[in-house]
Amino acid sequence: MKPIKILLFILGVFVFLAGSSLLTPSEGVKVGEFTFNMPTFSEIFKAEVVDFVDVSEIIESQFDIDSLQVMELDSTIFEPNADKIARASYDSLVQTIHKIELTDLGRQNLARFFHKIKLDSTARVMHYGDSQIEGDRITSYIRNKLQVKFGGTGVGLRPAVQPYDYVFSALQTNSENWKRYPIYGKVDSLVEHNRYGVMGAMSRFAIQASDSIPFQDSVLYESELSISKSRIAYNRAKEYKQMRLFYGNAKRPVEFQLFVKGDTILTDTLKQDLDYGVISCSLPDSTNQVSLKFSGWDSPDIYGIELGDTSGITVDNIALRGSSGTIFTKADFAHSAKMYNDLNPNLFILQFGGNVMPYIKDQKAIDQYGRWFAGQINRIKVLCPEAAILVIGPSDMSMKKKDKFVTYDYLPAVVEVLRQAALTTGSGYWDMYRAMGGYNSMPSWVNAEPELARPDYTHFSPRGARLVASMFYNALILEYNNYLKGAK
Numbered sequence: 001m002k003p004i005k006i007l008l009f010i011l012g013v014f015v016f017l018a019g020s021s022l023l024t025p026s027e028g029v030k031v032g033e034f035t036f037n038m039p040t041f042s043e044i045f046k047a048e049v050v051d052f053v054d055v056s057e058i059i060e061s062q063f064d065i066d067s068l069q070v071m072e073l074d075s076t077i078f079e080p081n082a083d084k085i086a087r088a089s090y091d092s093l094v095q096t097i098h099k100i101e102l103t104d105l106g107r108q109n110l111a112r113f114f115h116k117i118k119l120d121s122t123a124r125v126m127h128y129g130d131s132q133i134e135g136d137r138i139t140s141y142i143r144n145k146l147q148v149k150f151g152g153t154g155v156g157l158r159p160a161v162q163p164y165d166y167v168f169s170a171l172q173t174n175s176e177n178w179k180r181y182p183i184y185g186k187v188d189s190l191v192e193h194n195r196y197g198v199m200g201a202m203s204r205f206a207i208q209a210s211d212s213i214p215f216q217d218s219v220l221y222e223s224e225l226s227i228s229k230s231r232i233a234y235n236r237a238k239e240y241k242q243m244r245l246f247y248g249n250a251k252r253p254v255e256f257q258l259f260v261k262g263d264t265i266l267t268d269t270l271k272q273d274l275d276y277g278v279i280s281c282s283l284p285d286s287t288n289q290v291s292l293k294f295s296g297w298d299s300p301d302i303y304g305i306e307l308g309d310t311s312g313i314t315v316d317n318i319a320l321r322g323s324s325g326t327i328f329t330k331a332d333f334a335h336s337a338k339m340y341n342d343l344n345p346n347l348f349i350l351q352f353g354g355n356v357m358p359y360i361k362d363q364k365a366i367d368q369y370g371r372w373f374a375g376q377i378n379r380i381k382v383l384c385p386e387a388a389i390l391v392i393g394p395s396d397m398s399m400k401k402k403d404k405f406v407t408y409d410y411l412p413a414v415v416e417v418l419r420q421a422a423l424t425t426g427s428g429y430w431d432m433y434r435a436m437g438g439y440n441s442m443p444s445w446v447n448a449e450p451e452l453a454r455p456d457y458t459h460f461s462p463r464g465a466r467l468v469a470s471m472f473y474n475a476l477i478l479e480y481n482n483y484l485k486g487a488k
Contacts, residue, residue: 052441053438054437055436055441055444058435059467061096062467062474063093063096064474065094065097065473065477065478066148068090068093068094097475097478098434098471098475099475099479100390100430100475100476100479101423101431102428102429105426106426107479108426111483112386113347114483116346117146117150117480120150120151120311121311122152122309122310122313122344123314123346123347124156124315125316125345125348126198126318126347126349127139127315127349128320128348128352129349129351129392130320130325130351130354130355131354131355132395132459133351134321135319136155136170137462138468139317139469140169140234140469141466141470142469143156143169143234143236143317145473147236147237147313150312151312151313152313152314152315153240153309153312154242154306154308155233155237155307155308156307156308156315156317157198157199157304157314157316157318158172158227158307159180159302159305160174160304161174161179161180161201163321164321168232168233169233169317170230170233171229172225172226174226175205175222175224177205177221178225179203179204179208180201181201181202181203182201182320183196183330184322184327185322185323188208190209192211194335195249195275195276195301195331195332196301196331196332197301197303197339198303198304198318198336199303199318200318202303204300221298222293222294223293223294224292224293225292226289226292227307229289239287240287240307240308241283241309242281242306242309243258243306244278244280244308245270245306246276246277246303246305246339247274247301247302248276248277248303248335249274249300250274250299250300251272251273252296252297252298253269253296254270254272254296254298254299255270255294256268256269256279256293256294257293259291260287260291261287265281266281270300272298274300275338276303278342282310290307323352324356324372325353325373326373326376329376333383340383340384346386346387346388348387349390349392350376350377351392351432357397357408357410357411360414363413366410366414366417367417370420373421374425377427388427389427390422390430390476391419391421391429392430392472393415393418393419394414394432394433395442395458395460396437396441396442396445397442397458398442405442405446406440411433412439415434428479430475432468435468435471442457442458448464452464452467
């Protein structure tokens, strides 16, 4: 090809690209799920600077509030003026805590939970959340800190089918015939009721059949599952003192056996045509592994398995990947009330908001989500009127705009409607978005050394999850310390 033709071709390409750049809107052209973008002339000749938050001070200022309290109590033994020094250190450091926002009513509600744990009686915390808490990553740290401070062992309530690969506090194996049925997302059409228990999903080992078809004793199902300590779990999570099995809806009796280290601890029968039932059993000392075996012509719906303690604090991790937190009004009210009555929760932690971000398109949708979420809180308040509720808002989340990761456009507005939903219902609100640095802070967490968040610019790494859990725990115990001052 002649040089003049090559030059004309190159010039033609530049003219085409320049025309495309002029005609393409700055926000791009949406084609299905894909957005077509062209760089503007200013972006070509002058690099656009995106400001990311410097989170180094936030990370470096973190501390263990319980260690401060130990220092305050013990330091007077060594130095006459050490108490004043410790007091000053405490007062200055707690100013760096991103505090829980509470109205007067919210503070009164939280005081009921504090009153329970102050008396060393049993207490339960139910931590609901989306994929940010799956694998027990954030919950495990909160559980351990509360159990070390106030007593208690075990991992709390668990599903019969663990849907996530990585579990921090316990290992679980199931025979192949188990299936999980969630109440959210793609609901199985063969489930003709909404009695799913309080974990947002139930599990079965026999085929789910329509209630309109007469039941036949055609297949004898045998199934088992095993739950044992994880090597990397906190020590208190490794010890199980009590087992409870929550079940219902079996069309035939089911034989049930519980084994510990190969020894049969319990043999019982799960009743048929029972809307809701519970089997409980005390476990031998130092139990860290249990096996459950089932045999019957049908499977009950298993709503959860509890491995915990008879005293101290129990903390449940209820991770609902893909959920926006609107499951509570979907479940059968009377059925949920029975299970909550047995569990007797004293504090709900609701950590949601992230899953709506890719689908929010305008302020109207944001306001609607806020109303829906307030409705969930109000349902919990009716089900468990004595329980306090704390809402943890979503973290910063980044979407890719051209070649840069920036905060989702509507994320600050979603944070605000969740805050309003919490405060107007007498709940507390802990703003994780601002605690981690606010707008455009997620890229700084992703690029931290070592990393604090994953390259999906949405989820925390294990180290980041522990840091966020520590930040929340410090905020919670700061409120507890303030409660103790007022209770004297």
